[in-house]
Amino acid sequence: MTPRISYxxxxxxxxxxxxxxxxxxxxxxxxxxxxxSPHLGLFDAPVSFDDGAIIGEATVxxxxxxxxxxxxxxxxxxxxxxxxxxxIGLLQRAALKKPSAVIGLxxxxxxxxxxxxxxxxxxxxxxxxxxxxxxxxxxxxxxIGGSCGCFGGASIISCCCDTLIGSEEGRLSVxxxxxxxxxxxxxxxxxxDKALVWRTTGGKNRFLFGKLARLVSDHIxxxxxxxxxxxxxxxxxxxxxxxxxxxxLQSRLDTYGKxxxxxxxxxxMGLDAAKVPEMTPAELAAAAKKS
Amino acid sequence: MEHxxxxxxxxxxxxxxxxSPCMVGVVASSNLExxxxxxxxxxxxxxxxxxxxxxxxxxxxxxFEDFMExxxxxxxxFAINDFAAIPPVVSIRLDQAWETLSAS
Numbered sequence: 001m002t003p004r005i006s007y008x009x010x011x012x013x014x015x016x017x018x019x020x021x022x023x024x025x026x027x028x029x030x031x032x033x034x035x036x037s038p039h040l041g042l043f044d045a046p047v048s049f050d051d052g053a054i055i056g057e058a059t060v061x062x063x064x065x066x067x068x069x070x071x072x073x074x075x076x077x078x079x080x081x082x083x084x085x086x087x088i089g090l091l092q093r094a095a096l097k098k099p100s101a102v103i104g105l106x107x108x109x110x111x112x113x114x115x116x117x118x119x120x121x122x123x124x125x126x127x128x129x130x131x132x133x134x135x136x137x138x139x140x141x142x143x144i145g146g147s148c149g150c151f152g153g154a155s156i157i158s159c160c161c162d163t164l165i166g167s168e169e170g171r172l173s174v175x176x177x178x179x180x181x182x183x184x185x186x187x188x189x190x191x192x193d194k195a196l197v198w199r200t201t202g203g204k205n206r207f208l209f210g211k212l213a214r215l216v217s218d219h220i221x222x223x224x225x226x227x228x229x230x231x232x233x234x235x236x237x238x239x240x241x242x243x244x245x246x247x248x249l250q251s252r253l254d255t256y257g258k259x260x261x262x263x264x265x266x267x268x269m270g271l272d273a274a275k276v277p278e279m280t281p282a283e284l285a286a287a288a289k290k291s
Numbered sequence: 292m293e294h295x296x297x298x299x300x301x302x303x304x305x306x307x308x309x310x311s312p313c314m315v316g317v318v319a320s321s322n323l324e325x326x327x328x329x330x331x332x333x334x335x336x337x338x339x340x341x342x343x344x345x346x347x348x349x350x351x352x353x354x355f356e357d358f359m360e361x362x363x364x365x366x367x368x369f370a371i372n373d374f375a376a377i378p379p380v381v382s383i384r385l386d387q388a389w390e391t392l393s394a395s
Contacts, residue, residue, distance in 0.1 A: 011317060013314075030311075030312070030314075031312070031314040031324075031326050032312040032326060032328055034326075034370075041292065044292050044343075045292075045343075046292065046318050046341060046342075046343050046372050046373065046374045047318070047341070047372055048317070048318040048324060048372055049314065049324065049326050049370070049372065050314070071317060073317045073318075073319040073322075074317055074318050074319060075318075
């Protein structure tokens with residue numbers, strides 16, 4: 001058995017190197033260019049030479065791809081001005097150069113507080129750049145499995161991707177648990193109940209809801225295999241496909257709208273709710289197919 | 292933030308030929324990133340530090356002197372973004388950067 005190479009614990013650079021064909025990654029605006037945040041210094045906060053965003057080109061399974069990766073350990077993978085601009089530039093280049101896909105490795109709590117306005121604008125420009133890239137026929141694949149999960153502006157960006165791949169450890173939600181509790185009250189969501197938090201925002205629930213196209217274990221080679229598996233030309237959007245998406249959202253609300261816990265939803269889906277947390281990704285995928 | 296800079300007379304070991312700059316570590320609490328860049332400094336080594344913790348000039352200098360003594364590098368700029376790493380962590384990160392830069 002090969003030893004586990006944790007995606008959750010790895011740095012953004014290590015993740016990229018494990019996803020792409022060995023030795024093929026060519027970084028754009030590498031750290032030696034020292035494009036650091038123009039804002040953090042005003043707050044007497046430390047900067048990073050890559051502003052926590054790594055962008056570049058490589059091949060995966062021999063196919064040319066563009067990649068961006070967020071470093072969750074630097075300021076929570078937050079979207080600062082430079083950080084966001086690197087992602088925007090990469091996506092715009094992809095719309096021109098038309099690689100087989102853009103692969104985004106998300107690990108972010110959202111917009112960087114110190115760069116609020118610039119970061120928010122950056123997040124919206126990334127969304128537009130994703131749409132432009134997709135309109136050019138290039139699919140955007142998102143990976144979620146880092147320690148910061150994918151929250152706030154980053155979660156909105158991730159949900160614009162064509163395909164999301166994630167692990168149980170990779171959480172996805174617009175607002176973080178503490179934010180929801182603050183706004184809605186502890187009876188609505190108890191942020192200290194970690195089991196509740198994970199079964200709500202964690203990869204398994206997101207997979208069962210169809211948000212993650214693939215659920216993988218916390219092992220970098222498994223992320224790579226899933227990427228290779230979903231690398232395919234983009235299916236263009238149509239009015240019919242948008243109507244279908246809207247109908248499925250409505251039916252989700254009709255079916256599960258009254259539920260207050262993921263376990264009730266899993267039961268309604270025909271799953272053994274008590275067993276879901278112990279299941280491997282393959283077991284869960286098989287059970288979800290059957291139910 | 293405090294910004295510090297030192298230059299030391301280098302040792303006998305240049306970076307491996309044709310090496311690209313390398314970066315190790317991450318700017319997370321109690322950690323730091325080290326960007327190691329080959330540069331023609333006439334045999335010297337330069338250390339550029341941006342740190343969140345002020346008044347530790349002597350500790351930085353001691354760590355760099357120890358590193359220069361052990362590894363004997365030359366013609367390298369070590370640029371550091373520090374978020375309150377303790378001296379042993381700084382030492383290990385420098386070694387890690389030099390290991391990458393000197394490996395042929």
